[in-house]
Amino acid sequence: MSIGNRMNELERSSIDLAQTDLATIDLEQPASSPDAPDGLPKSALIGLAAIVVIAVVIPWLTIESKKAQVIGDLQQRMRITVEARAEVISTWLDGTARLADRLVESELFRLFASDVDAAGGVIESTPQVEQNQNSDSGLGIALLEQLPYMERVLTDFVISADFVSGYVVGKAGVAFVTSGGAAPLETQQAKLALSVLAAGDRQFGAPRAAAAGLVMDIYIPILPAASQTDQAAPVGVLIVTAPVAVKLAESLAPRPLAPKGEQLHLVHMTPDNGLIELLPTRTPELQSLAGSDFIPGHKSLPFTAGSSLDGTKVAYARAAPISGDDFWAVLEMDRGAAHAELNTYTTVVIVAMALIVFAIVAVFGAVWAQLRSSHNRMMADQFRHLAAQIQTQKRFLDSINGSIADYIGLKAPDGNYRYANSAFAKAVGRDSEDIVGLDDVALFGQGTADRLALSDKKALERAAVTTFNEEVYLDGKRRHLQFSKLPFLDEQDQPNGVVSVVRDVTELVEEQQKRDRAVRQMVTALVRAIELRDPYLAGHSRRVASLAVAVAKRLQLSSEEVSTLEIAANLSQLGKLAISRKLLNKPDRLDDSEIAEIRKHLDHAASMLRDIDFELPVLPTIYQMHERLDGGGYPVGLKAEAILVTAQILGVCDVFSARVEPRSYRAGLSNEETLKILNENKDRYATRIVEALRDVVGSVAGEKLLAGLPANET
Numbered sequence: 001m002s003i004g005n006r007m008n009e010l011e012r013s014s015i016d017l018a019q020t021d022l023a024t025i026d027l028e029q030p031a032s033s034p035d036a037p038d039g040l041p042k043s044a045l046i047g048l049a050a051i052v053v054i055a056v057v058i059p060w061l062t063i064e065s066k067k068a069q070v071i072g073d074l075q076q077r078m079r080i081t082v083e084a085r086a087e088v089i090s091t092w093l094d095g096t097a098r099l100a101d102r103l104v105e106s107e108l109f110r111l112f113a114s115d116v117d118a119a120g121g122v123i124e125s126t127p128q129v130e131q132n133q134n135s136d137s138g139l140g141i142a143l144l145e146q147l148p149y150m151e152r153v154l155t156d157f158v159i160s161a162d163f164v165s166g167y168v169v170g171k172a173g174v175a176f177v178t179s180g181g182a183a184p185l186e187t188q189q190a191k192l193a194l195s196v197l198a199a200g201d202r203q204f205g206a207p208r209a210a211a212a213g214l215v216m217d218i219y220i221p222i223l224p225a226a227s228q229t230d231q232a233a234p235v236g237v238l239i240v241t242a243p244v245a246v247k248l249a250e251s252l253a254p255r256p257l258a259p260k261g262e263q264l265h266l267v268h269m270t271p272d273n274g275l276i277e278l279l280p281t282r283t284p285e286l287q288s289l290a291g292s293d294f295i296p297g298h299k300s301l302p303f304t305a306g307s308s309l310d311g312t313k314v315a316y317a318r319a320a321p322i323s324g325d326d327f328w329a330v331l332e333m334d335r336g337a338a339h340a341e342l343n344t345y346t347t348v349v350i351v352a353m354a355l356i357v358f359a360i361v362a363v364f365g366a367v368w369a370q371l372r373s374s375h376n377r378m379m380a381d382q383f384r385h386l387a388a389q390i391q392t393q394k395r396f397l398d399s400i401n402g403s404i405a406d407y408i409g410l411k412a413p414d415g416n417y418r419y420a421n422s423a424f425a426k427a428v429g430r431d432s433e434d435i436v437g438l439d440d441v442a443l444f445g446q447g448t449a450d451r452l453a454l455s456d457k458k459a460l461e462r463a464a465v466t467t468f469n470e471e472v473y474l475d476g477k478r479r480h481l482q483f484s485k486l487p488f489l490d491e492q493d494q495p496n497g498v499v500s501v502v503r504d505v506t507e508l509v510e511e512q513q514k515r516d517r518a519v520r521q522m523v524t525a526l527v528r529a530i531e532l533r534d535p536y537l538a539g540h541s542r543r544v545a546s547l548a549v550a551v552a553k554r555l556q557l558s559s560e561e562v563s564t565l566e567i568a569a570n571l572s573q574l575g576k577l578a579i580s581r582k583l584l585n586k587p588d589r590l591d592d593s594e595i596a597e598i599r600k601h602l603d604h605a606a607s608m609l610r611d612i613d614f615e616l617p618v619l620p621t622i623y624q625m626h627e628r629l630d631g632g633g634y635p636v637g638l639k640a641e642a643i644l645v646t647a648q649i650l651g652v653c654d655v656f657s658a659r660v661e662p663r664s665y666r667a668g669l670s671n672e673e674t675l676k677i678l679n680e681n682k683d684r685y686a687t688r689i690v691e692a693l694r695d696v697v698g699s700v701a702g703e704k705l706l707a708g709l710p711a712n713e714t
Contacts, residue, residue: 047390051357051360051393052357052361055353055356055357056353057499058353058400058404059349059350059353061406061408061499061501062349062404062406063342063345063346063349064465064484064486064501065406065484065501065503066342066345066346067342068465068467068482068484068501068503069482069503070338070339070341070342071316071338072467072482072505072508073508074316074333074338075303075316075318076508078303078316078318078331078333079302079303079318081255081262081318081331082264082318082319082320082329082330082331083320085251085264085320085329085331086320086321086322086328086329087320088251089247089248089251089266089322089329090322090323092247093204093216093218093322093323096218096242097202097204097218097220099161100157100161100218100220100238100240101220103153103154103157103238104220104221104222104223104238107225107226109150109153109222110222110223110224110225110226110227110235111225112143112146112150112177113168113170113222113224113225113235113236114224114225114235115142115143116143116170116176116235116236117170117171117224117235117236119143120170120171120172121170121171121172121173121174121176121236122170122172122174122176123143123144123147123176147176147177150168150177151177151178151179151180154166154168154177154178154179155179155180157179158179158180158182158240161240162242162243162707163179163240163241163242163243164210164212164215164241164242164243165178165179165181165182165183165240165241166178166179166182166238166239166240166241167179167182167185167189167193167238167239168222168236168237168238168239169185169189169190169193169194169197169236169237169239170235170236171194171197171235171236173190173191173193173194174190175190175239182241185239189205189217189239192205192217192219193219193237193239194237196219196220196221196234196237197221197234197236197237200221200231200233200234201221202218202219202220202221203218203219203324204216204217204218204219204323204324204327205217205218205219206268206270206326207244207248207268207278207286207327208286209284209285209286210241212243212245213243213244213245213246213280213285214243214244214245214248214278214280214285214286215241215242215243215244215245216241216242216244217239217240217241217242218239218240218241218242219237219238219239220237220238220239220240221234221236221237221238222234222235222236222237222238223235244280245280245281245285246280248266248278248280249280249281251264251266251329252264252265252266252280252281255563256559256560256562256563257559257560259333259337260334260337261315261333261334261336261337261338262331262332262333262334262337263331263332263333263334264329264330264331264332265277265309265329265330265331265332266278266322266327266328266329266330267289267295267309267319267327267328267329267330268326268327268328269295269326269327269328270326274288274289275288275289275295276288276289277289277309289309289310295319295328295330296308296309296315296317296319296330296332298319298328302318302319303316303317303318304316304317305317305335308332309330309332313334313335313336314334314335314336315332315333315334315335316332316333316335316338317330317331317332317333318330318331319331356396360393363386363389363393404421404423405423405503405504406423406501406502406503407420407421407423407424407427407481407500407501407502407503407504408420408421408423408424408499408500408501408502409421409424409435409499409500409502410488410497410498410499410500411456411497411498411499411500412496412497413495413496413497415439415440415453415456416436416437416438416439417435417436417437417438417439418436418497419436420432420435420436424502427474427475427502427504428443428444428474429474429475430443440452440453444472444473445473448470448472448473451470452470452483455468455483455485456485456498458485459485459486459487459498460487460495460498463487463489463495464486465484465485465486466483466484466485466486467482467483467484467485468482468483469481469482469483469505470483479504479506480504480505480506480508480509481502481503481504481505482502482503482504482505483500483501483502484500484501484502484503485498485499485500485501486498486499487499540573540657540658540661541569541570541571541572541573542570543657543661543705543706544569544572544650544653544654544657545565545566545569545570546705547653547656547657547693547696547697547702547705548565548566548569548649548650548653549562549565549566549569550696550699550701550702551649551652551653551689551692551693551696552565552646552649554692554695554696555649555688555689555692557645557646560616561645561646563616564614564616564617564618564621564646565621565646565649565650567614567616567618568618568621568622568625568646568650569650569653569654571605571609571618571622572605572622572625572650572654573601574604574605574608574609574622575600575601575602575603575604575605575606575608576598576601576604577604578600578601578604579597579598579600579601579604580597583597583598584598599626599634599635602622602623602625602626602634602635603635605619605622605623606619606622606623609622617644617646620644620647621644621646621647621650622647622650623635623647624636624638624643624644624647624651625647625650625651625654626651626654627639627642627643627647627651628643628651628684628685629643629648629683629684629685629686630683630684632684633651633684648685648686648689649689651685652678652685652686652689652690652693653693655674655678655685656674656675656678656693656697659673659674659677660674660706671697671706675690675693675694675697678690678693
């Protein structure tokens with residue numbers, strides 16, 4: 001029999017049965033004639049029925065409480081995961097957009113845009129323009145003469161920043177400067193550029209498929225020349241088209257230790273409210289979601305359970321916005337996988353309680369058989385024995401009830417409690433017997449009682465389980481409680497009370513808050529290290545991270561080691577933020593004291609990251625990245641196997657990137673020259689790691705990764 005059927009039977013039972021106190025049943029006196037006992041005493045039958053009812057109620061309440069816990073934990077975990085993924089993508093998009101700051105903040109670029117704006121937002125060789133050439137404004141032919149230079153500047157910027165194309169649009173909705181090889185400006189791009197020009201805020205366009213894969217347009221307003229405030233009206237809009245396929249594909253990759261059934265989707269809402277899913281690793285990259293305009297888990301329904309985006313399964317969903325209100329990350333969890341633990345728990349509870357009930361019924365049956373053929377005295381002895389057994393079973397059930405950590409209470413329609421388990425009584429500082437007859441005002445105070453009364457009303461109106469969280473002061477301490485309430489129905493299926501199951505989730509809430517703080521600390525460190533201080537360090541860290549992850553995968557390292565490398569590489573240059581920029585950018589070679597000062601960046605990184613719990617050996621990997629196999633590294637001088645393999649990979653990729661990148665005192669080496677140097681130093685760098693790096697550099701992905709370096713370096 002299913003739990004649902006059992007609860008239907010329970011609801012059809014009279015609530016008066018739940019008030020029966022087994023201790024008051026008089027089992028010492030036989031109910032029928034001692035000479036011819038026709039059956040069990042009436043009190044014994046009532047006690048047996050009460051035991052059966054309790055054996056149904058307790059498992060059901062326990063299972064419902066477990067279900068609420070599982071769903072609550074799933075909701076918290078999915079919220080953290082999808083918001084973290086969305087934050088990473090948003091941070092990356094913001095960082096990509098900031099690459100254009102050095103162009104739009106250039107006074108030369110602003111001056112040119114201001115002149116074009118004064119000319120009406122276009123550059124044309126017309127008589128009017130020729131007349132303007134002779135005016136004090138400097139318009140006309142002078143602008144045409146500047147145009148080739150500005151196009152070259154824009155083209156160089158697009159190439160160096162690894163963008164696909166670039167445009168500068170004026171108030172006429174026409175691109176008066178374009179990068180080399182850029183396609184003609186589309187109508188939709190011009191329309192959005194004009195809206196950015198009017199609003200003055202940076203915007204992201206809709207992802208779209210292009211020859212280079214998925215791309216996204218970034219619209220940045222250009223302020224007038226010599227403007228001292230961001231409130232000035234823009235004179236133009238810079239449009240850069242950024243490739244996003246690789247980064248979005250990385251974001252969609254399953255995270256380490258992800259539970260079975262978890263899947264991340266990226267969804268974009270079109271202007272006509274249709275939904276398109278982004279599939280950067282497939283063809284086509286954009287796929288319509290059957291005309292649906294509903295994002296599961298969006299802001300009005302932050303956590304939902306229903307059909308998945310592709311309509312093939314039932315799943316839980318949680319969503320987080322990435323950029324504005326039309327780009328979302330949607331995390332789905334297969335409902336069957338999410339309920340696997342709950343199904344096992346339900347089976348164990350039902351089997352255990354079924355065995356207990358079977359044992360009790362068997363005892364009653366044996367006693368009844370004995371009574372039918374026994375003498376009065378023997379029958380009385382048997383009844384006394386039966387009473388002792390019932391008391392033993394009652395104590396056994398009481399011990400089970402007393403061992404349940406959840407607070408269980410039964411409240412009458414008038415608001416007074418008719419039953420409370422020992423956990424409930426202990427939490428409110430009273431005895432179970434003293435709680436009977438009291439209401440929520442006496443137990444929790446007027447304010448909390450008013451809120452609980454509303455939840456009682458909802459449970460009775462919905463005739464279903466109502467779950468919510470509430471902050472309650474117990475014994476002078478603030479506790480976070482999770483309430484699950486359901487109506488208790490009489491024989492006419494009318495509400496005759498409310499059953500409450502309460503779980504103390506204070507530790508879970510506090511642990512969740514702790515994890516949130518850790519995530520914020522890590523994001524703050526990344527933003528500080530990669531985006532706000534030194535663009536060169538950020539580019540170096542990203543290149544090292546991509547190479548290190550590719551090498552680790554080629555060496556078939558575990559997912560934990562790959563994750564460790566990705567985080568450690570991105571944070572590897574963090575300690576250099578504590579080093580003088582003058583020293584880092586010194587054009588001459590460093591002396592011994594200056595080298596020693598720069599080597600302190602590992603200690604600075606350790607100081608910054610010490611309090612962040614990554615649950616992975618991130619900090620040891622960073623700290624050992626400059627150790628070498630022969631013991632000639634720093635800061636400790638570790639040798640061979642004493643160095644983490646993640647640190648060895650990070651060290652090789654860091655040296656490679658540093659060699660191929662230019663410095664103020666030298667040009668960058670070629671890939672082959674750098675690999676040759678690494679290969680010749682087998683006593684310092686592991687051969688298998690160097691060979692794996694050679695394979696990565698020679699691959700298509702490696703060539704694309706290194707394509708952004710100046711031509712004389714590669």
